Amino acid sequence: MALKRRIRGFNAGVRLKGNEELHEQTDxxxxxxxxxxxxxxRTWGWFNFFGFWAIGSLNVANWQTPSTYLTMGLSVRQAMAVIIIGRFLIAGFSTLIAWCGLKWHIGFTVQNRYSxxxxxxxxxxxxxxxxNFIWNAVQCWNGGLLCTVCITAIWPSFARIPNTxxxxxxTTTYEFVGFVVFWFLSTPFLWLRPxxxxxxxxxxxxxxxxxMFVWMIWAVATAHGLGPLWNEGTKIPAGSQWSSSWIMMAGINQSVGSLAAGITNGSDFSRYATRRRSYVIGTVLSCIVTGVLVSLIGLITAAACQKIYGEIYWNPPDLLMVMMDSGNGSSKxxxxxxFLSAGFxxxxxxxxxxxNAVAGGIDLAGLFPRYIDIRRGAIITFLAAWIVQPWQLINRATTFIAVLSSFSVFLAPIIGIMACDYYLLRKRRVRLSHLYRTKDTSYWFWKGVNWRAIPAWICGFAPTIGGLVVTVRMDPNPPRALVQLYYMAFLIGFFISATxxxxxxxxxxxxxxxxxDEIDVYGTFTPQEARRVGVMPLDETDGMAVDETGFRHGSVDHVTVEDGKK
Structure with missing residues (x-):
């Protein structure tokens, strides 16, 4: 009995509690x-969304993007064209999927329940x-490499630390210390709510x-111009079976697919918008303008530094180490x-x-709502970095990382289902009160499963998974049709699954x-939003009864909402 009481006490202690008067029931x-x-x-104005997309652009990966396309054989102009087209598509798909969060203020976790x-x-x-688990770990490792540069800039002897x-x-002790420092410095920010x-x-x-801007100016001024990289032309091998058009298509697919995870859960953050136009202005402005500018700055800096150092350095940590001669350079x-490495x-x-961490927290909250909220889920996601062991993935399992980078093959069909269901089938209408229960709900379907979504999802990735396999395996002579389908994987997956x-x-x-719902049973909308959406605020339902479906029934002296909604 004592053990049972302790277990019950522990369970009560760790279970989340919410203010039911604010409809924060926990079940x-x-x-x-x-x-x-x-x-x-809902506190996010246009600058919050500008910043949200800016942090996805002001990073090492986006800085290096032109190098990816130049390596594929494209010219500088073609590479920048791919980046611009890709950014417009990313902004478009992101707004398309995030609109449900802007209108109904629910996230990806709940949004998928009606589909x-x-x-x-x-x-x-x-x-x-x-x-989220894997990319969080990988990002911690990449951030740790930047921390090693920061530490070396302060204490040059750190670059010569013995490998224990x-x-x-x-990995080496040098790299591992950077990972540990980055992980611990990041941890306090997990307590900060979105x-x-x-x-x-x-x-x-x-x-x-x-x-970044100052770095580019310094490089161009020091080099007195740009190196040969800036005038790089098309370098597709003579015997290649791919024309520049197909390579550009592959680049666009890669550009959009690399951010497919962020597109998928766009409503997790769009629901925080104070106004719809705040999301649109901040997202379009930052996603397109900032994304293109960072790639262009990275290209110009690499071209100028090619003239200074005689080599092309695309990876910022490598270039920063060269700039300070591995810590042996001047104090200036x-x-x-x-300053640069700390900013990165x-x-x-x-x-x-x-x-990754906050998004992972939201997703884990959907799996275990009684015990996990955003903060707890973010902490769990961050702790998982030690289980994932990114030093093993980065330095050994290159194939595994390539598969993760191509995971849009499976995400694009999900995005297609989400868009089709919300815009074409449901006409942008959602019954909010039915998303949080299993009794008398429109979203239970057959034993909690809408069987229509499963074959639609499978058919979306089936045509392109073969190309993913042969590309990751780097087969010397893969079937041309498979690779062509893979080069269009995002669009194919999206439209096939939607259709x-x-x-x-x-x-x-x-x-x-x-x-x-005809009644705003959760207190979700402002009066202006309620009029636009066509629902009645709960405090204006005097003389009406509201059942668990959110519909009005007759005239009574008070309003009741079943299933714990009062």
Whole structure:
């Protein structure tokens, strides 16, 4: 009995608690971070979204993007064209998927319940959890490399630290210390809720953006111009079976696919918007302009430094180490390198926290709503970095990383289903009160599974997975058709899954797909939003009864909402 009491006491202690007067009930499907976000928690203006997308652009990966396309054989102009087209597509798809969060203020975790069914929504959710765990670990490792540059700039002797690891450890003490420092410095920010991200966004955009611009000016001024890289022409091998058009198509697919995870869960953050136009202005402006500018700055800097050092350095940590002669350079050189590397490191830190840790927290909250909220989930995601062991993945399992980078093959069909269901089938209407229960809900389908979504998803990635396999294996003579399909994987997956899902719903229709609650049972909307959406605020329902479906029934002296919604 004593043991049972202790277990019950422990369970009560770790279970989340919410203010039910604010509809923050905690059960198997709901907690404070999963319910439709009330106006009091919607604090993101246009600059928040500008900063959100800026941290996805002001980073090492985007700086190196032109090198990827130049390596594929494209010219500088073609590479920049790919980047510009890709950024426009990213902005378009992101806004398309995030609109549900802007209108109904629910995130990806809940959004999939009306497409997949309450139980089957775990299929896309588990994919996101896995990606968050792995990419968080990889980003911590990459951020750790920038920390090693910062430490070397302060204490040059750090670059000569002896390696205390054995031959079976695929890293060095030098690299591992940077990882540990980055991980511990990042941890305190996990306690910061998304509502409070404005100040970090401002610091990141100012510090790293200014640093990149100053770096480019210094490189061009020191080199008195640009090196041969700037005039790089098309270098497709004579015997190649691919024309520049197909290579550009592959580049566009890679550009959009690399951010497919962020597109998928766009509503997780769009629901924090104070206004819809805040999201549109901040996202389009930052995603396109900042994304293109960072790639261009990286290209110009690499071209100028080619003239200075006689080699092309695309990786910023490598170039920074060369600039300060591995810590043996002048104090001015080391100070400049510290400023630049710290800016990159801080950007990587907050990009990882926002894009992987917080996103992972939201997804884990969907799996275990009674015990995990955003903060606890973010901490779990961050702790998982030690289990994933990124030093093993980065230095050994290059094939595994390549598969992760191509995971858009599986995410694009999910995005297609989401878009088709919300815009074409449900006519942008969602019954919020039905998303948080299993009894008398429109989203239970067959035993909690909307079977229509599963074949639509499989058919979306089936044509392109063969190309993924032969590309990752680097087969010398892969079937041309397979690779062509893979070069268009994102668009193929999106449109095939959307089309099949639409067809299945026409053949096997679901009743009342365009229904929505007539009453704002969660207090989700401002009066202006309620009028636009067509729902009645709960405090204006005097003389009406509201059942668990959110519909009005007759005249009574008070309003009741069943299933714990009062």
């Amino acid at each position: 198997a499907w709901s907690n404070r971070d999963l319910i439709p976000l009330p106006p009091s928690r 997949w069914g309450m139980r089957a929504s775990y299929i896309p959710l588990l994919q996101r959890v896995m990606l 690891f054995g031959p079976n450890m695929p 509502e409070k991200f404005r100040v970090p966004f401002l610091i990141v955009c100012t510090w790293c953006g200014l640093g 050189a080391r100070a400049g390198v510290f 490191a801080f950007t990587a830190m907050f990009e990882n926290i926002c894009g 099949i899902f639409y067809g299945l719903n026409l053949a096997f229709p679901v009743p009342d797909m365009d229904q929505y």
